[in-house]
Amino acid sequence: MIEKYIPYIGKEFIDELFLISRKLKGIKVLHVNSTKEGGGVAEILNRLVPLMNELGIETDWQIIKGDRTFFNFTKKLHNLLHMPGKEEINSDEIVYYLKITYENMNQIDTENYDVIFIHDPQPMGLVIKKQPGQKWIWRCHIDTSTPDPKAWHFLENFLNAYDACIFHMPEFAYEGITIPTYIIAPSIDPLHPKHIELSQEEIINTLTRFGINPEKPIILQVSRFDRLKDPFGVLKAYKLVKKKYDCQVVLVGAFAPDDPEGEQVYKELLNFATGDKDIFILNLPPNSHKEINAFQRGATVVVQKSLKEGFGLVVSEAMWKAKPVIGSNVGGIKRQIVHGITGYLVNSIEGTAVRIRYLLANPEIRKTMGFHAKERVRHRFLIIRHLRDYLLLINRLLKNND
Amino acid sequence: MGNSFIFKTELWISKYTGIKVYTIRDFIEALKVIDKLSLFYHVYINMFKYHDLPVHYSNSFAYWLYKNNYILLAEKISAIDPVDYYDLEDLRRDLVHILETNYDEKIKRELTPFYFRKAERQILELGYQAKDLKEFIESFKNSSINSLFYHLITSKLEKKSLINDYSEWLISIGEAKKAEFINKLDIYSDNLYDIKKKILNILEDKK
Numbered sequence: 001m002i003e004k005y006i007p008y009i010g011k012e013f014i015d016e017l018f019l020i021s022r023k024l025k026g027i028k029v030l031h032v033n034s035t036k037e038g039g040g041v042a043e044i045l046n047r048l049v050p051l052m053n054e055l056g057i058e059t060d061w062q063i064i065k066g067d068r069t070f071f072n073f074t075k076k077l078h079n080l081l082h083m084p085g086k087e088e089i090n091s092d093e094i095v096y097y098l099k100i101t102y103e104n105m106n107q108i109d110t111e112n113y114d115v116i117f118i119h120d121p122q123p124m125g126l127v128i129k130k131q132p133g134q135k136w137i138w139r140c141h142i143d144t145s146t147p148d149p150k151a152w153h154f155l156e157n158f159l160n161a162y163d164a165c166i167f168h169m170p171e172f173a174y175e176g177i178t179i180p181t182y183i184i185a186p187s188i189d190p191l192h193p194k195h196i197e198l199s200q201e202e203i204i205n206t207l208t209r210f211g212i213n214p215e216k217p218i219i220l221q222v223s224r225f226d227r228l229k230d231p232f233g234v235l236k237a238y239k240l241v242k243k244k245y246d247c248q249v250v251l252v253g254a255f256a257p258d259d260p261e262g263e264q265v266y267k268e269l270l271n272f273a274t275g276d277k278d279i280f281i282l283n284l285p286p287n288s289h290k291e292i293n294a295f296q297r298g299a300t301v302v303v304q305k306s307l308k309e310g311f312g313l314v315v316s317e318a319m320w321k322a323k324p325v326i327g328s329n330v331g332g333i334k335r336q337i338v339h340g341i342t343g344y345l346v347n348s349i350e351g352t353a354v355r356i357r358y359l360l361a362n363p364e365i366r367k368t369m370g371f372h373a374k375e376r377v378r379h380r381f382l383i384i385r386h387l388r389d390y391l392l393l394i395n396r397l398l399k400n401n402d
Numbered sequence: 403m404g405n406s407f408i409f410k411t412e413l414w415i416s417k418y419t420g421i422k423v424y425t426i427r428d429f430i431e432a433l434k435v436i437d438k439l440s441l442f443y444h445v446y447i448n449m450f451k452y453h454d455l456p457v458h459y460s461n462s463f464a465y466w467l468y469k470n471n472y473i474l475l476a477e478k479i480s481a482i483d484p485v486d487y488y489d490l491e492d493l494r495r496d497l498v499h500i501l502e503t504n505y506d507e508k509i510k511r512e513l514t515p516f517y518f519r520k521a522e523r524q525i526l527e528l529g530y531q532a533k534d535l536k537e538f539i540e541s542f543k544n545s546s547i548n549s550l551f552y553h554l555i556t557s558k559l560e561k562k563s564l565i566n567d568y569s570e571w572l573i574s575i576g577e578a579k580k581a582e583f584i585n586k587l588d589i590y591s592d593n594l595y596d597i598k599k600k601i602l603n604i605l606e607d608k609k
Contacts, residue, residue: 012546016411019526170418170517183416183519341455375454392415392524 002054005384008190013384020391021055027398029059030113034074034122036063038286040186040313041119041141044383047189051387062108064123070100074122080151081121081144083308088150101125110134115394124158135397138165141186143310143331145171152176163397168311169332182393185335186313187386188320188377193289195320198297206294212280217247217360220299222292222314223306225253225265225283230305230328233349235272235279237305240353245360248278252295254286296321300366301359305352309333316381319343319373324366326355336381342373407571409528409541412552414447414521421518426472429516430501436518438490442559443521445484445493450551454593463497463516470513475504483590488558525552535577539605542568547594554589554597568601580604 006014031049033041045061052059066074073093079085101123108126110116115135118124120142130136138159144152144167156176159165164180167173173181188195204214212218219238223229231251238249251269255262266283273279284291296302302318304327311332318325319336325343327333337343344355359366379385419440423429433441444462452460459465459480468476478500487493528549532538553567563570569581583604589597602608 010546012544012549015528015544016413016526016546016548019411019528020413020524167418170422170519171515173418173420177420181418181420183418338452338455338457341457372455379454380451388413389415392413392522395524396415396522 002051004191005382009378009382009384013388017055017384017388017391020388020395021057023395024057024391024398027057027114027394028112029057029115029117029394030110031059031061031117031119032064032108032110032123032126033061033119034064034066034071036061043192044187044189044386045119047192047383048387048390051383052390055391057391060113064100064104064126065107066100066104066122069096071122073097077121077151077154078142080148081142081155082310083146084148088148089154094154098125101128105129114398117390118162121155124155127158127161130161135163135394136161137393137397138162140165140167140172141310143168143172143308144174147174164393166393169335171331182389184386184389184393185332185381186311187381187383188313188316189383190320194293194317196293198290198294202290203294203298206291207298210280210282210291212248212250212298214298216278217245217300218295218298219247219249219301219303219356220252220295220318221250221303221305222252222295222317223304225251225255225262225269227261227265228306228308229253230307231265231269232272233305233307233352234303235269236349237303237352237356238279240350241356241360242278244357246278247300247360248280250280250282250295250299252282252284252292254284254288292317293321296323299323301326301356303352303356304328304333305346305349306330306333312336313381316377319370320377320381322370322374324359324369324373326352326359336376338372338376342369342376405533405574407532407538407541407567409530409532409545409549410552410557411526411528411546411549412556413524413526413548414443416443416447416519417522419518419520422515423518424512424515425510426475426501426505426513427507430498430505432518433494433498433501437520438494439523440518440520441490441494441497442523442556443519445482446556447521449484449555449590450547450594453547454595460590466514466516472505475501478504485555485558485589486564488562488564490559523556535572535575535605538571539602542598542602542605545598547598550594550598550601554587 031045035042049059049061110129117137117139119139127136152174160178162179166182166184168185170183207214221234255266269281273281296318302323302325304315306328309331315325315327315333315336325337326346327337329345329347334345337345339345346352421432423432448462449460459468464476464480530541532541557567569585572581584601
């Protein structure tokens with residue numbers, strides 16, 4: 001499997017991975033999270049775990065169990081870590097979290113491992129099983145830059161019992177952390193169906209299947225139907241662009257059946273689009289990877305106009321397809337887009353429109369920016385770099401050669 | 403170094419130091435005391451991270467100053483060529499001096515924060531070495547740009563030397579002219595893939 005990455009990054013980088021791995025021969029690594037399928041964490045572990053084994057590092061992946069009450073609480077905790085809300089966590093929920101954590105302690109074998117990666121808050125309490133000599137690492141996949149203080153404090157009690165923690169960006173590391181804090185950006189997998197090469201025919205067929213004209217410029221945003229992704233802002237920018245260019249706008253997203261807010265946003269968007277046949281609001285099933293791939297490859301300009309964003313890896317997904325991306329100057333978007341080189345960072349609807357117009361008017365600039373965008377992802381946001389960072393961290397912690 | 407050249411590579415991870423600053427004054431004060439590997443991260447590693455892109459500023463200090471509308475300071479800081487240094491304390495002294503002498507203390511405003519990180523480095527031997535020019539060329543072809551980055555730039559800091567590893571070894575085998583050409587390459591202004599091609603041309607006398 002690992003040799004399949006050579007065409008994307010070169011053999012010499014794979015050779016270096018094997019060099020680090022040799023230093024880790026004989027160790028056992030465990031990853032723990034809360035789901036085997038769905039979501040970015042499971043997606044990355046599905047690939048990382050086999051790759052680590054292929055490199056000769058015995059690596060397992062275990063999932064914690066929990067009931068609806070437990071996961072309702074961890075979902076609430078997740079939201080509150082993202083930003084303060086009307087709700088707050090209460091003592092009954094904390095007691096229940098500890099109860100389920102205790103049950104999982106008996107289910108999840110951590111004793112036979114040298115290094116344990118715990119992903120996100122759900123399995124975080126397992127750290128009370130930590131044994132002398134083991135290295136426990138908490139991998140945070142969410143934006144905790146402005147958390148609800150009470151939710152963060154709850155987390156902090158477990159967090160500082162770990163040997164190290166990892167955030168996507170230093171901005172996400174909130175106060176009170178006393179353990180070594182590493183910064184490792186997330187990544188995309190070029191071998192995932194969402195990112196594999198597609199023929200021009202496949203791209204055109206997908207676009208036409210949804211009624212999109214492949215001959216007419218396409219402005220695309222891929223994101224769930226959420227006001228924080230500012231889909232209405234994208235449509236308003238499109239309306240400004242439309243005065244000068246005969247173009248189409250495609251908003252591709254999904255909403256879960258149990259997400260009333262998502263459904264409401266979707267309906268409002270459909271209402272907004274009424275009467276304009278060049279607006280496409282597409283609610284796709286969660287595993288529409290090839291369709292998303294085709295939309296991103298078929299787009300002329302990709303937009304990510306979020307009002308708030310965690311890392312926003314969807315930006316790198318489009319950049320990997322050699323597309324210039326116009327993104328809001330927030331969160332991880334500003335870490336991915338190099339303004340004026342791989343796309344543009346914008347702060348308003350008008351700013352978005354003017355950059356779209358510029359790129360529609362200048363195909364050569366699009367091509368150059370797209371080239372640089374792809375190169376940026378190749379060096380910074382592919383899974384092999386992510387894997388290498390994990391191996392270096394493991395080596396660092398086990399050898400304690402700070 | 404002896405007569406054999408041992409090819410190595412350099413990898414790193416980024417560690418957050420916990421230091422963040424909101425003003426130029428605090429930035430200067432932090433620069434005076436931060437770990438040398440923090441300077442290394444923001445100047446050298448950043449240069450590597452962006453070597454293949456035509457960016458306006460290739461170190462993160464200059465980019466932060468630019469984003470916060472300190473254009474003069476950004477320009478002066480970006481004019482520092484890290485390849486000219488072999489001691490990070492000299493680099494620190496020059497950075498602080500430039501900021502102190504060009505910063506107008508009367509302008510006081512809060513900026514977007516700067517987060518100081520540091521690099522945790524790992525130097526690895528690639529497992530091949532060269533005893534003569536022919537072997538050197540073959541091994542060099544298999545080297546990654548991480549390896550070039552180490553031998554051309556950062557090993558100078560370890561040795562406190564102004565001459566890079568390749569040139570030093572080439573001199574030792576009587577290839578002083580090639581060594582000189584390589585040592586004069588403008589690494590700060592070029593990308594490492596092109597630098598690799600240029601070195602190969604020099605080694606194979608195609609220059």
